[in-house]
Amino acid sequence: MTVLRSRVIPPVAAEPSPKKPKRSAEIDPSTPPSAPDEVVGTPPSPSLAPSPDARAPRSGPSLPLPRRSLRLASGARSGGAFEGPLPPPPAPYGSCPSKDEGAGEGSLTAEDAKAMKLGVGWSGRSGRGKKKPGVDATLVDSPGLMSLRSGKSDAKRVGDSGAARGFAESSVIAFEVGGNDAVVLGRVVGEAASKVENKEKGSGSPLVGSPGSRMTLRSAEKGKGKADEHKIIDLVPRASGAESGSTRGKVKYSAVEKGKGKMVKDDNMRSDNIDIIDLELGLKQLGQKLESYGRELENMRSDDSTRATDNAAKQVQTRSKRAREKVGESSSVDIRGRFRDIARQNASRFAHFHPDDEVANDLPAEAARNVNEVPREATPEPENWPGPFSTAMKIIRDRAAKMSSQQSSSTLNKSKSAITWVPNGEGRTRTKRFVPSLLELCLKVLAANADAITSLDGVPDLQRHKLSQLLCDSRKMNKQFFDLLVGGSPTEIRVKDSSWLTEEDLTDSFRQCDATNLTVLQLDQCGRCLPDYIISSSISRSANCCPVLSTVSITGACRLTDGGLTTLISSAPALRSINLSQCSLLTNGSIETLANHLGSSLRELYLNDCQSIDAMLMLPALKKLEHLQVLSVGGISSLSDDFVREFIALRGHGIRELVLSDCTNLTDASVKAIADTCPGLLALNLVNLTNLTDSTVGYLANGCQAIEKLILCRNNFSDEAIAAFLETSGEHLQELSLNNIKKVGPNTAISIAKGARKLRSLDLSWCRNMADEALGLIVDSCSCLRELRVFGCTQISDAFLNGHSNEEVQIIGLKMAPILGHCRVSLPQNPLKYS
Amino acid sequence: MRKEDTVKLISAEGFEFVVDKRAAMVSQTIRNMLTSPGSFAETQLGEVTFPEISTTILEKICQYFHWSLQYASGKESEFHIEPELTLELMMAANYLHT
Numbered sequence: 028m029t030v031l032r033s034r035v036i037p038p039v040a041a042e043p044s045p046k047k048p049k050r051s052a053e054i055d056p057s058t059p060p061s062a063p064d065e066v067v068g069t070p071p072s073p074s075l076a077p078s079p080d081a082r083a084p085r086s087g088p089s090l091p092l093p094r095r096s097l098r099l100a101s102g103a104r105s106g107g108a109f110e111g112p113l114p115p116p117p118a119p120y121g122s123c124p125s126k127d128e129g130a131g132e133g134s135l136t137a138e139d140a141k142a143m144k145l146g147v148g149w150s151g152r153s154g155r156g157k158k159k160p161g162v163d164a165t166l167v168d169s170p171g172l173m174s175l176r177s178g179k180s181d182a183k184r185v186g187d188s189g190a191a192r193g194f195a196e197s198s199v200i201a202f203e204v205g206g207n208d209a210v211v212l213g214r215v216v217g218e219a220a221s222k223v224e225n226k227e228k229g230s231g232s233p234l235v236g237s238p239g240s241r242m243t244l245r246s247a248e249k250g251k252g253k254a255d256e257h258k259i260i261d262l263v264p265r266a267s268g269a270e271s272g273s274t275r276g277k278v279k280y281s282a283v284e285k286g287k288g289k290m291v292k293d294d295n296m297r298s299d300n301i302d303i304i305d306l307e308l309g310l311k312q313l314g315q316k317l318e319s320y321g322r323e324l325e326n327m328r329s330d331d332s333t334r335a336t337d338n339a340a341k342q343v344q345t346r347s348k349r350a351r352e353k354v355g356e357s358s359s360v361d362i363r364g365r366f367r368d369i370a371r372q373n374a375s376r377f378a379h380f381h382p383d384d385e386v387a388n389d390l391p392a393e394a395a396r397n398v399n400e401v402p403r404e405a406t407p408e409p410e411n412w413p414g415p416f417s418t419a420m421k422i423i424r425d426r427a428a429k430m431s432s433q434q435s436s437s438t439l440n441k442s443k444s445a446i447t448w449v450p451n452g453e454g455r456t457r458t459k460r461f462v463p464s465l466l467e468l469c470l471k472v473l474a475a476n477a478d479a480i481t482s483l484d485g486v487p488d489l490q491r492h493k494l495s496q497l498l499c500d501s502r503k504m505n506k507q508f509f510d511l512l513v514g515g516s517p518t519e520i521r522v523k524d525s526s527w528l529t530e531e532d533l534t535d536s537f538r539q540c541d542a543t544n545l546t547v548l549q550l551d552q553c554g555r556c557l558p559d560y561i562i563s564s565s566i567s568r569s570a571n572c573c574p575v576l577s578t579v580s581i582t583g584a585c586r587l588t589d590g591g592l593t594t595l596i597s598s599a600p601a602l603r604s605i606n607l608s609q610c611s612l613l614t615n616g617s618i619e620t621l622a623n624h625l626g627s628s629l630r631e632l633y634l635n636d637c638q639s640i641d642a643m644l645m646l647p648a649l650k651k652l653e654h655l656q657v658l659s660v661g662g663i664s665s666l667s668d669d670f671v672r673e674f675i676a677l678r679g680h681g682i683r684e685l686v687l688s689d690c691t692n693l694t695d696a697s698v699k700a701i702a703d704t705c706p707g708l709l710a711l712n713l714v715n716l717t718n719l720t721d722s723t724v725g726y727l728a729n730g731c732q733a734i735e736k737l738i739l740c741r742n743n744f745s746d747e748a749i750a751a752f753l754e755t756s757g758e759h760l761q762e763l764s765l766n767n768i769k770k771v772g773p774n775t776a777i778s779i780a781k782g783a784r785k786l787r788s789l790d791l792s793w794c795r796n797m798a799d800e801a802l803g804l805i806v807d808s809c810s811c812l813r814e815l816r817v818f819g820c821t822q823i824s825d826a827f828l829n830g831h832s833n834e835e836v837q838i839i840g841l842k843m844a845p846i847l848g849h850c851r852v853s854l855p856q857n858p859l860k861y862s
Numbered sequence: 863m864r865k866e867d868t869v870k871l872i873s874a875e876g877f878e879f880v881v882d883k884r885a886a887m888v889s890q891t892i893r894n895m896l897t898s899p900g901s902f903a904e905t906q907l908g909e910v911t912f913p914e915i916s917t918t919i920l921e922k923i924c925q926y927f928h929w930s931l932q933y934a935s936g937k938e939s940e941f942h943i944e945p946e947l948t949l950e951l952m953m954a955a956n957y958l959h960t
Contacts, residue, residue, distance in 0.1 A: 462933045465926045465960040468941055469952035476945045486949070490956060 416728035419751035423774050427747070448800040448807070450830025461837075466490075474498055483511045488519040492854045499524040506532045513540045519547040521854070526583075528556040537565040542573045547858050549580040549606075557584045559591030567598035578858040580606035580633075589616040596624050604631035604859055608659070611638050615645040622651035630859055631657035635686065642666040650677050656861045659686035661712065666690035671697035679704030683861040688714035688738075698723040702730025709861065710736035717741060721748035728752040736762040746796070750774035757783035764790035766816075776801030780808035787811050792818035792840060799827035806831040816840045869896065870909040873920040878909075885927035886910075890959035915954045922951055926960065 470490070473480065474497035483491055495512060498504040504527060512520055513536045522528075533556045548566070550557065566573070576599040581587065587610050596602060602625055607613055618640065621629060629652050634640060642665040649655075655678055660666055671693065675682070682705050687693060693716050701708065708731045713719065719742050727734070734756060749771055753760070760783045765771050771794045779786065786809045791797055802823065806812060812833060817823055818840035828838065869886045871879045887893045895910055912920060922943070929941045943951060 462930050465923070465955035465958075466952060468926075468943060469948050469955055472943050472945060472948045473952060476948070479945055480949065486953060487956060490952060 414729045415755040416725045416751055419728070419754040420725075420747055422754075423747045423750050423778075427774065448803040450799075450803055450826055470494060470497060474501060474503065477503055477508050478505075480508070480511060484515070489854065491517075492519070492521045495521055496523055496854065502527075506536065510536050510539070513537060515539075516541040516544050518544050519858075520545065521547065521549040522551065523549065524552050525550045526552045526555060528553065530556050530558070530561050533557070533561060534565045537568070542566075542576070544575065545573055546575050547578045548573075548576060549578070551580055552583040553581055554583045554585040557581060557591075558586035559588055559594070562587070562591045562594050567594050570597055571600060573599045575601055577601050578604040578631075580604075581610070582606055582608040582633075582635075584610045585612065588612045589614055589620065592617045593620050596620060600624075601628070603628055603862070604657070605629065606631075606633040607637060608633050608635035609637070611636070613637050614639045615641060615648065618645040618648040622648040626651040627653050630654055630862055631659075633657070633659040633686075634663065635659055635688075636662035638663075642670045646670055646673060649674060652678070654681060656681060656859075657684040657686075658682060659684070659712075660690065661686045661688035661714070663690060664692070667692050668694055668696045668700075672700045675700045675704050680707065683707060684710035684736075686710075686712040687716065688712050688740075689716075691716060691718065694718045695720055695722040695726070699726045702726035705731060706733070708734055710734070710738075712738040713742060714738055714740040715742075717743060719743065721745055724748040724752045728755040732756040733759055735759050738762075738764040739768055740764060740766040742768060744768055744770065746770045746772045746774045750778035753778035754782040757786075759785060761785055761811075762788045765794055766790045767793045769794065770796065772796035773798070773801050776804050780804045784809055785811055788814040788816075790816040791820065792816050793820070795820060795822050798822060799824055799830070802827050803831050806833045806836055809833075810835075812836045814839060865908070868908065870907075871920060871924065872909060872911040873915055873917040874913050875917050877917045877920065879920060879924050881924050881927060885924070885931055888927045888930045888960055889923075892958065912954075914957070916950070919947060919950050919954050922947060923954060923958065923960070926955075930960075 470493055473494055477494070477498055483494075486494075491512060495504070495508075498508060499522065504522065504524065506528075509522065509528065509532070512522070517540070525533075528550075579595070579599065579602060581595075584591075584607070589612075592607070592610075592613060605621070605625075607617070618634075621632070632649075632652065632655060640663060642660070642663055649658075650673075658674075666687065671687070675697075679701065685701065685705075685708065687697070695718075698713075698719065699722070701711075703726075711727070711731070711734060713723070721744055723742075724744055725748065727737075728751060732755070737760060749765065749768065753775065757763075757778065763779075763783065763786060765775070771791070773796075776797060779789070789805065789809070789812060791802070797820065799822075802815070802817070803826075806815060806827075810833065813835055814837050816839045820840070823841065828841070867883050868880050869883055869892070871881060871886065871892075873879070883896070886896070892910060896908075915923070926941060929939070932939070
């Protein structure tokens with residue numbers, strides 16, 4: 028019934044002692060080189076003290092003694108890398124503390140290590156040629172502390188190597204107390220592994236996904252001489268990878284195995300590690316360990332970094348050291364009861380595993396979420412998935428490798444030789460000029476003489492908008508023209524800059540407005556003129572006074588509160604698109620009003636920079652918008668992965684456009700959710716999201732293949748990833764911004780030329796790795812390209828400017844270009860973008 | 863100018879402006895009318911009537927056609943528009959897609 032193997036066995040209890048010699052005998056042959064073996068049998072308490080110390084300073088998990096359960100050993104054997112020399116295990120981790128500590132090495136640690144050892148799941152590691160896996164296994168064995176620590180490092184390593192078949196840092200310790208089969212379960216969630224794994228953003232083996240706290244308990248009956256019920260229960264954290272990831276925190280322990288078979292096995296195993304533990308002492312130590320684990324877990328749970336892990340491990344170590352000290356001192360009287368109590372205390376805490384996803388996130392919520400999540404894998408995961416993105420990445424990498432090998436072999440210094448582009452712009456009819464259309468000319472004249480216009484009757488809406496835009500841009504907009512726009516029975520009113528408008532003017536102008544046909548009202552930058560009380564005297568003079576108003580844009584209405592918005596909405600029952608960007612006083616109450624009145628009809632919601640709105644608080648209301656197609660929440664800093672995941676899970680199928688710029692808390696997890704659930708996504712804005720990695724690009728490539736507009740800026744994506752994305756999902760891309768994606772280079776250029784033929788607008792500002800040849804290739808291949816922005820691209824020379832053969836493209840951003848000449852915002856053609 | 867190279871644009875008052883085909887093609891609308899595969903009267907006769915466009919405006923439009931051809935061939939100059947005409951001219955230009 029022995030549970031844990033403790034180094035500090037001999038003198039403490041009668042029961043252990045008989046085991047001890049046997050164990051020592053068994054141990055000795057098993058792990059000759061390992062110090063722990065020698066340690067076994069040495070006096071307990073004093074030996075315990077040094078061991079933690081010796082171990083503590085180690086950065087990696089230092090396994091004092093490669094103790095393994097027989098079963099684990101067998102599992103490890105199947106695991107491959109793990110096999111063979113148990114002794115060396117500590118080696119990969121640097122010095123084996125046990126060796127250092129020598130006699131002082133508490134058998135406890137070794138025992139515990141074994142106890143904690145991973146089970147069959149380790150077989151997954153066979154592929155690894157490194158020692159580390161092997162060591163990891165042993166490390167995991169280390170007593171609670173060690174295992175936790177090692178688990179973490181392990182997991183980290185696993186994560187790093189991408190071969191996550193994790194070790195479930197099982198922290199479930201089940202042990203049998205007494206001679207009967209009452210097993211007191213104490214669970215020490217081995218979150219270490221899971222935590223670290225999960226931290227790898229989306230990478231994670233199934234093992235890790237499940238809180239890896241599964242331990243398979245086995246008991247091996249040992250000791251020929253032991254007629255008692257001592258059983259060795261191996262705490263075998265089974266790699267949850269072997270089991271469903273959703274079983275977290277479950278302790279699975281096989282039936283107590285007794286008998287010869289086990290013994291035989293034990294004997295065999297013993298050559299590797301022996302898990303026989305002196306029951307009494309072991310139990311006591313276990314109890315101590317549980318406590319320390321519990322504390323450790325608390326710490327670890329809140330830790331986010333492996334650094335923290337190490338610190339935690341150190342803390343655990345010190346605690347265990349203290350525990351061990353206590354062990355020797357106290358006399359074990361009611362170990363069984365004690366264990367039971369401790370286990371009871373900690374079980375519930377450990378029963379709910381909360382793998383950490385991110386630091387900032389609410390752990391329990393995340394845990395609940397992560398339970399059923401697809402196991403995360405290492406960062407390069409999207410490349411490992413079988414799919415178009417991974418294929419593309421491979422091709423690109425191979426190409427790059429080939430190229431570099433060619434380059435290295437060739438004597439010539441050919442930079443960017445990947446691109447062969449011959450400037451043949453001489454054929455271009457350089458004389459083709461952009462002849463200004465009559466319309467443009469007329470509008471210019473009209474804008475210059477706007478005060479002479481007496482009426483806009485008969486002028487189509489588009490021309491009105493263009494005129495309004497020209498006037499606003501030249502700051503010539505005034506009340507007189509505004510009256511022309513608003514007077515009569517207009518159908519669309521668009522004023523992109525109403526900062527000149529005063530409250531009185533607004534009220535006055537709208538007095539003559541018959542809003543029965545008004546479908547679009549845009550009064551941007553209206554902070555000055557649109558407080559709450561003006562709404563009711565201008566736009567919403569009566570309830571339902573704008574019966575067909577479907578699009579409203581009142582950005583910058585900084586004096587508008589929830590009440591004003593309610594008034595506005597009450598007069599516009601047919602509202603389908605509302606732009607409330609930069610309305611800083613609006614709170615979640617506005618969203619609720621919107622949801623209550625317009626839940627079934629609102630299609631577009633723009634809330635950029637609404638500082639008073641909290642993302643999670645508005646989520647319930649947001650979920651009520653059934654047909655939302657456009658959600659723009661750029662600049663709302665409280666936006667988190669949780670928000671994105673929850674909202675997308677519900678409304679993802681209908682979403683066509685997402686603007687998430689400047690929501691810096693977002694990580695790859697959000698994009699994964701988006702990619703998985705939004706197949707119809709047409710436009711995505713990820714400006715300034717610096718936490719995103721290449722995984723994001725992978726997810727998008729695999730999941731959002733219909734995307735037409737992708738705006739990236741200052742993201743940390745690599746050239747190959749972007750190139751692979753373009754090759755797989757760039758087919759429908761019309762507008763692409765790679766502004767400040769500095770690593771973009773020849774691979775991307777080739778991919779654009781091949782895979783993004785429909786591109787109309789391309790922004791490569793500040794991408795200085797794009798040489799003339801690359802740009803030439805792009806411009807010549809994308810015949811639809813009309814606009815190419817190259818601000819800050821100092822590497823461009825006349826070779827490209829004069830050499831490309833695309834007649835239609837307009838190159839914006841070079842020196843000596845008229846300032847702001849490119850700032851021509853295209854007017855929306857329809858009131859709604861996607862309906 | 864041979865007849866095959868010209869089209870006749872008729873204003874609301876009945877004024878007929880005979881212009882070069884290439885010039886008229888500056889207007890997308892006219893280009894579509896003249897080059898459409900169907901057998902429109904316009905195509906056959908080479909005449910297009912604009913009942914909503916007044917004579918002064920149509921005259922200005924024809925002037926624009928020629929100015930546009932000149933501009934494209936390199937001779938850039940300014941096209942002056944009288945402010946009184948501008949609003950109507952704009953609407954006509956919108957209709958003609960020029």
